[in-house]
Amino acid sequence: xxxxxxxxxxxxxxxxxxxxxxxxxxxxxxxxxxxxxxxxxxxxxxxxxxxxxxxxxxxxxxxxxxxxxxxxxxxxxxxxxxxxxxxxxxxxxxxxxxxxxxxxxxxxxxxxxxxxxxxxxxxxxxxxxxxxxxxxxxxxxxxxxxxxxxxxxxxxxxxxxxxxxxxxxxxxxxxxxxxxxxxxxxxxxxxxxxxxxx
Amino acid sequence: xxxxxxxxxxxxxxxxxxxxxxxxxxxxxxxxxxxxxxxxxxxxxxxxxxxxxxxxxxxxxxxxxxxxxxxxxxxxxxxxxxxxxxxxxxxxxxxxxxxxxxxxxxxxxxxxxxxxxxxxxxxxxxxxxxxxxxxxxxxxxxxxxxxxxxxxxxxxxxxxxxxxxxxxxxxxxxxxxxxxxxxxxxxxxxxxxxxxxxxxxxxxxxxxxxxxxxxxxxxxxxxxxxxxxxxxxxxxxxxxxxxxxxxxxxxxxxxxxxxxxxxxxxxxxxxxxxxxxxxxxxxxxxxxxxxxxxxxxxxxxxxxxxxxxxxxxxxxxxxxxxxxxxxxxxxxxxxxxxxxxxxxxxxxxxxxxxxxxxxxxxxxxxxxxxxxxxxxx
Numbered sequence: 001x002x003x004x005x006x007x008x009x010x011x012x013x014x015x016x017x018x019x020x021x022x023x024x025x026x027x028x029x030x031x032x033x034x035x036x037x038x039x040x041x042x043x044x045x046x047x048x049x050x051x052x053x054x055x056x057x058x059x060x061x062x063x064x065x066x067x068x069x070x071x072x073x074x075x076x077x078x079x080x081x082x083x084x085x086x087x088x089x090x091x092x093x094x095x096x097x098x099x100x101x102x103x104x105x106x107x108x109x110x111x112x113x114x115x116x117x118x119x120x121x122x123x124x125x126x127x128x129x130x131x132x133x134x135x136x137x138x139x140x141x142x143x144x145x146x147x148x149x150x151x152x153x154x155x156x157x158x159x160x161x162x163x164x165x166x167x168x169x170x171x172x173x174x175x176x177x178x179x180x181x182x183x184x185x186x187x188x189x190x191x192x193x194x195x196x197x198x
Numbered sequence: 199x200x201x202x203x204x205x206x207x208x209x210x211x212x213x214x215x216x217x218x219x220x221x222x223x224x225x226x227x228x229x230x231x232x233x234x235x236x237x238x239x240x241x242x243x244x245x246x247x248x249x250x251x252x253x254x255x256x257x258x259x260x261x262x263x264x265x266x267x268x269x270x271x272x273x274x275x276x277x278x279x280x281x282x283x284x285x286x287x288x289x290x291x292x293x294x295x296x297x298x299x300x301x302x303x304x305x306x307x308x309x310x311x312x313x314x315x316x317x318x319x320x321x322x323x324x325x326x327x328x329x330x331x332x333x334x335x336x337x338x339x340x341x342x343x344x345x346x347x348x349x350x351x352x353x354x355x356x357x358x359x360x361x362x363x364x365x366x367x368x369x370x371x372x373x374x375x376x377x378x379x380x381x382x383x384x385x386x387x388x389x390x391x392x393x394x395x396x397x398x399x400x401x402x403x404x405x406x407x408x409x410x411x412x413x414x415x416x417x418x419x420x421x422x423x424x425x426x427x428x429x430x431x432x433x434x435x436x437x438x439x440x441x442x443x444x445x446x447x448x449x450x451x452x453x454x455x456x457x458x459x460x461x462x463x464x465x466x467x468x469x470x471x472x473x474x475x476x477x478x479x480x481x482x483x484x485x486x487x488x489x490x491x492x493x494x495x496x497x498x499x500x501x502x503x504x505x506x507x508x509x510x511x512x513x514x515x516x517x518x519x520x521x522x523x524x525x526x527x528x529x530x531x532x533x534x535x536x537x538x539x540x541x542x543x544x545x546x547x548x549x550x551x552x553x554x555x556x557x558x559x560x561x562x563x564x565x566x567x568x569x570x571x572x573x574x575x
Contacts, residue, residue, distance in 0.1 A: 017531065041533075047540060051554060054505065054535045055561035057569050061524055061536040071525040 005031045007167050007174055007193050008081060008107055012036060016078035019043065019102065021065050021095075022085035026053035029060075041077075043068060066090060069098040081107045084133070084191075086152075087143040093159075100161065106196040114148030114186040133190055149192035153182060156196065165195040203260045205253075205296040206230060210329050217319040217482075227326055228296025229288040232256050232272060233280030235334060241567070242336050243278055244327065244363070245287040246344030246351035248549075249419075249476055250468055252295035255287040256280070261295065262467050270551050277559040282567070283340065286330055290323040290351075292475040297326075300471035301403060312471055313399030320347070320483045324354045331362065340567060343367035345548035346515065347476070350483050353496070353523065357485060360500035365566055367559065369507045370548045372519040373485040373493050373526070379514065382422050383477035386415030390470045399471050412470040413461030420460050425511035425544035429453065493526035504534040505562055507555065509547040535562070 005028050012018060014037050020029050023042030026049075032040050042060035044050050053060035061068070065082075066089055080103030082095070087110075089095045099106045111133035112118075121129035128138040136143065147155070149168070156163050166177035168189035177185045177192065185192075205228045213223040230253040235242055245255055247267065256272035258265060271277040278285050289297035292315070300315040331339065342352045342363040349371025356366050372379070390396055393411025401407050421429075433453040437443070440450065449455040489495040504527055508520035517538045527534040539555045541547045547555065 039533075047537065050537045051558050054537055054558050055565065057562055057565035059503070059533045059535050061528070061534060062538055063536075071528045073529055073531075076528075076531055 003169055003172055003174065004083065004109060004191060004193065007169065008032075008083070008109070009035050011107055011165065011193075011195050012038060012079050014038070017041075017076070019072065019077040019080045021069070021080060021082045021099065022088075023049075023053065023058075023060055025049045026056060026058045026060060028081070028083060029053070029058050030056065065095055065098075069095070069102060072102045074101055075104050077103045079103055079105050079107060083107075083109045084111050086110060087145050087147065090144065092145050093155075096155075096159075096161070100196065100198045104197070105164070106194075108152070108194045108196060110147060110149060110152050110192045110194070112149045112186065112189050112192050113146040114150055115190055116187050119187075131190075148186055149177065149189055150182060150186040152192065152194065153177075156194070162197045163194055164197060165193075167193040169193060205260075207296055208329060208333050210326060214322070214325055216316055216322045218317050220316040222291075222298065222316065225291070225298035225326075226296060226302075227288055227291065227298065227329065228293075229253050229286060229330060230255065231287075232285040233283055235284040235336070239334070239336050240338070240340060240571075241282060242284045242286060242334065242339050243341040243343060243563075244330065244339050244355075245272065245278065245285055246324075246327070246342070246348035246355075247287060247290065248344070248346035248348045249480065250416075250464070250473075251348070252293060253287045253289045254295070255285065267549060270549070271556055271559070277556040277563070278343070279560065279564065282564065286334070288327045288330060290476065290479075291326045292318045292323065292472060292479060294469035294472040299469070300399070300475055301469040309400075310403050310471070312401075315471070315475060317478055317482075318475060319479050320350050320354050321358070321488075323479065324351050324358055327351075328355075328359060328362075339363040341365040341367060341563065343369070344371075345369035346371055346545065347480050349515075350480065350485075353485055354483075356500050356502050356504075357488070357496040360497070360502070363502050364570060365505065365563070366502045367505050367507065368520075368523060370509055370512050370515045370520065370545055371523075372483075372515050373496075373523050374487070374519075375481050375483050376519070380481045382419065382514075383481050385418050386477060387474050389414040389418065390473060393470075396470065399474070401470070403469070407465070408470045409465040412465050412468065412473060413458075415470075415473060416464040416468075417457040417461045420457060422514045423544055423546040425513065425542055427511065428542045428544055431542065493522065494529045497527060497532060498530055500532070502532075503566065504532060505559075506534065506536045507548075507559075508536075508538045509543070509545070509552075509555075510538055510540045511542050512545040512547065514545040 018040045020042045029040045050062040118129040168185045169191040207226045207228040213221045251267045254266045255268040256266040289295040294301045349368035352368040390411035393408035395406045396408035436452040438455040486493040508517040524536040
């Protein structure tokens with residue numbers, strides 16, 4: 001978790017305006033305000049989590065990204081962050097479209113369904129994989145649209161979304177993902193972090 | 199009734215130009231304070247009251263001898279913590295708790311001003327209360343807050359004085375009074391005006407008052423403050439001190455008895471003409487129209503940090519209308535937080551013991567005060 005925040009924080013320029021979509025209880029927002037001079041806002045669907053954020057004085061609005069991103073004007077943020085949430089939307093494609101409309105740059109992190117442990121689970125056990133980043137059973141998971149780093153990479157290429165940077169996170173280890181090492185990184189990364197632009 | 203209690207008030211000497219075109223000057227504005235203003239004068243919170251509220255937000259109201267209307271929220275260790283903050287609350291102009299209103303005695307005729315009082319607006323109320331900043335020599339308030347009509351005043355205050363409050367808490371309100379809101383207010387006004395004792399507003403305030411009309415207005419309004427579920431759970435079809443229906447028009451049901459009681463205690467503390475004037479001010483409130491149809495421009499010069507709150511069961515000022523305020527602020531990139539609190543207590547939730555609501559405000563204010571001071575924004 002901390003490692004992911006560090007990578008995200010390093011992708012963000014000082015003095016920028018940031019929107020954290022699906023900000024949870026605001027841990028990333030607080031991390032960013034502590035480590036950077038940034039102006040951070042949050043959008044979160046869970047009342048309990050919004051309450052926590054507001055209790056800490058964070059500027060968080062209760063809402064559903066699938067409907068409520070509409071209220072933000074075009075390019076009103078320098079960065080829009082979507083951390084490990086894309087898989088939970090009814091229509092990830094539309095959400096990504098909206099993120100790219102609202103933010104000049106977009107940071108998306110993906111829990112990688114292509115990780116070798118996931119593949120091994122399905123291959124040998126024949127059961128839906130349960131991992132640290134994906135701790136749910138198939139019948140109660142909020143994750144409707146799981147994808148791999150490779151899938152998301154292909155999606156961006158198909159939709160002509162510019163990928164500025166792709167970073168792999170495996171435990172504490174970060175490394176760059178390029179088109180030449182993509183197949184391998186898709187096997188060993190727990191998390192993929194993408195910096196995108198329209 | 200309010201004449202027997204010594205109330206704090208300022209006299210606003212300089213002329214105040216009202217929206218109706220008239221000008222008023224040398225008029226009283228009654229207020230109350232809780233807690234202490236610190237040396238830096240950076241801990242003041244101005245609280246605006248709702249339709250039937252007054253300056254006595256906390257403690258025991260010396261006129262009614264009942265708890266202040268926001269006693270759950272204002273006090274030592276409470277949401278608006280008077281051990282930390284200096285809370286100011288004034289009676290709106292048009293009100294009947296010591297501020298200039300239709301019940302004020304005209305020194306020339308020695309009778310209440312009554313319907314010769316000018317029609318006032320939320321804007322006029324806020325402009326009058328702004329004088330309190332000068333009175334206390336406060337350069338900038340830490341916060342402005344209020345629910346219902348108090349929330350409307352919060353919005354109007356930030357619009358009129360964009361950089362005079364660091365934080366704004368509009369609660370369970372709207373930027374534009376809806377047709378339904380106006381309809382309910384009109385029902386109340388018609389109840390008062392059809393009371394034979396109203397006499398075009400010229401009742402003397404002593405012997406014959408339009409109490410019946412005012413009580414009916416209060417009863418009707420009270421229903422709009424509660425949710426269907428809340429009413430059903432509290433009263434259901436329970437009978438009032440009887441085992442069976444009486445086949446009469448007495449208060450057979452507890453809900454009838456409850457409403458009659460609410461109506462009867464209200465007339466003891468409220469002036470019927472005030473009710474007309476204040477509901478009118480609410481109906482005229484349309485901040486969007488004031489700004490050429492664009493609510494965002496009401497706040498475009500402001501750096502105020504907003505925290506908008508609505509309640510799930512509030513159908514009088516529903517979440518959608520509170521969210522319109524949030525949307526207008528987001529369009530500007532303002533610093534805004536928003537939460538819809540889950541409760542069955544209807545519009546009245548903001549006045550009641552709703553722990554999620556009160557604790558969130560408390561922590562929000564305390565942490566925001568710390569954050570602002572640490573970062574010296």
